[in-house]
Amino acid sequence: xxxxxxxxxxxxxxxxxxxxxxxxxxxxxxxxxxxxxxxxxxxxxxxxxxxxxxxxxxxxxxxxxxxxxxxxxxxxxxxxxxxxxxxxxxxxxxxxxxxxxxxxxxxxxxxxxxxxxxxxxxxxxxxxxxxxxxxxxxxxxxxxxxxxxxxxxxxxxxxxxxxxxxxxxxxxxxxxxxxxxxxxxxxxxxxxxxxxxxxxxxxxxxxxxxxxxxxxxxxxxxxxxxxxxxxxxxxxxxxxxxxxxxxxxxxxxxxxxxxxxxxxxxxxxxxxxxxxxxxxxxxxxxxxxxxxxxxxxxxxxxxxxxxxxxxxxxxxxxxxxxxxxxxxxxxxxxxxxxxxxxxxxxxxxxxxxxxxxxxxxxxxxxxxxxxxxxxxxxxxxxxxxxxxxxxxxxxxxxxxxxxxxxxxxxxxxxxxxxxxxxxxxxxxxxxxxxxxxxxxxxxxxxxxxxxxxxxxxxxxxxxxxxxxxxxxxxxxxxxxxxxxxxxxxxxxxxxxxxxxxxxxxxxxxxxxxxxxxxxxxxxxxxxxxxxxxxxxxxxxxxxxxxxxxxxxxxxxxxxxxxxxxxxxxxxxxxxxxxxxxxxxxxxxxxxxxxxxxxxxxxxxxxxxxxxxxxxxxxxx
Numbered sequence: 057x058x059x060x061x062x063x064x065x066x067x068x069x070x071x072x073x074x075x076x077x078x079x080x081x082x083x084x085x086x087x088x089x090x091x092x093x094x095x096x097x098x099x100x101x102x103x104x105x106x107x108x109x110x111x112x113x114x115x116x117x118x119x120x121x122x123x124x125x126x127x128x129x130x131x132x133x134x135x136x137x138x139x140x141x142x143x144x145x146x147x148x149x150x151x152x153x154x155x156x157x158x159x160x161x162x163x164x165x166x167x168x169x170x171x172x173x174x175x176x177x178x179x180x181x182x183x184x185x186x187x188x189x190x191x192x193x194x195x196x197x198x199x200x201x202x203x204x205x206x207x208x209x210x211x212x213x214x215x216x217x218x219x220x221x222x223x224x225x226x227x228x229x230x231x232x233x234x235x236x237x238x239x240x241x242x243x244x245x246x247x248x249x250x251x252x253x254x255x256x257x258x259x260x261x262x263x264x265x266x267x268x269x270x271x272x273x274x275x276x277x278x279x280x281x282x283x284x285x286x287x288x289x290x291x292x293x294x295x296x297x298x299x300x301x302x303x304x305x306x307x308x309x310x311x312x313x314x315x316x317x318x319x320x321x322x323x324x325x326x327x328x329x330x331x332x333x334x335x336x337x338x339x340x341x342x343x344x345x346x347x348x349x350x351x352x353x354x355x356x357x358x359x360x361x362x363x364x365x366x367x368x369x370x371x372x373x374x375x376x377x378x379x380x381x382x383x384x385x386x387x388x389x390x391x392x393x394x395x396x397x398x399x400x401x402x403x404x405x406x407x408x409x410x411x412x413x414x415x416x417x418x419x420x421x422x423x424x425x426x427x428x429x430x431x432x433x434x435x436x437x438x439x440x441x442x443x444x445x446x447x448x449x450x451x452x453x454x455x456x457x458x459x460x461x462x463x464x465x466x467x468x469x470x471x472x473x474x475x476x477x478x479x480x481x482x483x484x485x486x487x488x489x490x491x492x493x494x495x496x497x498x499x500x501x502x503x504x505x506x507x508x509x510x511x512x513x514x515x516x517x518x519x520x521x522x523x524x525x526x527x528x529x530x531x532x533x534x535x536x537x538x539x540x541x542x543x544x545x546x547x548x549x550x551x552x553x554x555x556x557x558x559x560x561x562x563x564x565x566x567x568x569x570x571x572x573x574x575x576x577x578x579x580x581x582x583x584x585x586x587x588x589x590x591x592x593x594x595x596x597x598x599x600x601x602x603x604x605x606x607x608x609x610x611x612x613x614x615x616x617x618x619x620x621x622x623x624x625x626x627x628x629x630x631x632x633x634x635x636x637x638x639x640x641x642x643x644x645x646x647x648x649x650x651x652x653x654x655x656x657x658x659x660x661x662x663x664x665x666x667x668x669x670x671x672x673x674x675x676x
Contacts, residue, residue: 062396064395065395068398069395072402072405073203075405076401077208079408080200083160091150092212093149094146094149095208098146099217100139108131109132111128113366124351148645152538160200161200161404165407168407172239175482182410185406185410188403200399203401214386214387217379217386218381222375222376228251232244233364234363237362240359246357353374357370357520386622417497417500417504419494419499421503421504429456430454430455430492431455431489433452435486436451436486436488437487438473438482440482448474448645449472449645456622460618460623460635461624461625461637462638464627464633464641464664465641465667466667469642469645475512475624478624479594480505497642509593511582511584512596513596517581519560522557522560522654525585526540528584532587536587540586540587541579543583544610544613545610546576546580550613553570591621592623593621594623595614596626630668634653636652636653638654647661
């Protein structure tokens, strides 16, 4: 992955931008076309106006025929007015297309993240790319934003300017110096024409070389400082706008630490010194550019002084020279800027092309009316990508539908990882997991996921209607949603809500929304799992915010309503799981004990016995 202070060649830069243009065209073809059309028409209008104005001025300085002047004026008004209206319509089309969607880069990143496999999301390499992208976005408008909002319009404007200016300049080279100015006939020489073009393009080229040097200096000397300053401001400068920080800041007077850290990492002073050097480089390029344009103006004025063309043509040629310089300068500037932006595009491209790690099966999961499923772990071992520590080692287990399993153990013993493997959020490095005797990797991923309703310990609710949160869809079965909430212990709270299932959770989009407590949010999450009505119901410590009595009541109630579902419970409170038929005790990535609550307690030297008594002493 290229860093912004590393150099990318022009060829690679063009490839990356061509890739970005193709992506843009594929995702937003209407916006792409509207930008091209609007930019082109908007650019040519001034050239049309200059051409007609030159004709009118020449007529006024020459024969002054009323009919000819009236014809030119009416034609000028009609053409420019028509083009202006057309340009306004195209610009409105472009703006409307811009407003219809979120920024392209954010949209692509968000869609990629939503469809990316969980294993890829959690991979260290993915997090590295995301961090690099966040740094790029802080204080800079690069990447797709540059292509989307500037490059294409700038390129079309520059190319159209060069074409329009070249058309207006044609008369300068074809018009001959009169015989009366024989001493200036050298102005008609091809050598003079070549010198004219050389001065024009050479000055611009030298100016752009200085611009490129300035950009290179910026990348090496200033950007790292800007990056660090942005990181500092994002971390410490915005601390006061983060509500979850307010209590700690006030209790421990952390504002003093925050201010000191800002001073330590703020590189504004160093950046200012480097900006002065950068300004000198850019000023040198600007001076070269203006000197070359001034010499070209001298040639135009000399030829006009001989009487080769009128005052209107002088206006036309001077305007054409200015436009030509602007267009050529724009093309050079775009070319030099591409290399810098390519570093950002390279990071985005690598993110969007992150491959899927998991094998996508082809077998359809059997939809059994009796829900007779059997799951087996056979010598399963797993370690997270990028680490060498085995989180699970040689785990073997078999359970059938209708089982009530509790999984207990200390933090880091592998409990949640076991659930993630069962749900195929990860694939094991060794061993296999079987569903009815078939490796789960052979099943279609979406079909296999339909077998599970899971409430993870870090579950999230969406800011929206309560019913939609429970159903996971805007359209839902109201009766089924209400029953799921009732079974999860939320019936009394639901009855107190004036809008019922249409009550908004959180207040981001509805000032009358509710802010559920931790316990209420957990009950809604459990209701969401019940609404799905999958054969496997898994609760991975979702009731941590509930008191022990409320947790025990929910688990007991779930035991009654689970029916023929296989229920798996993970909880740190062992008393809540004693109703389960079987308890699995995890320790250091292995199942060290297995059995009922009573059976496990019989062994006074067992891990379960130690865990149970460690908690029981606080309730005696």
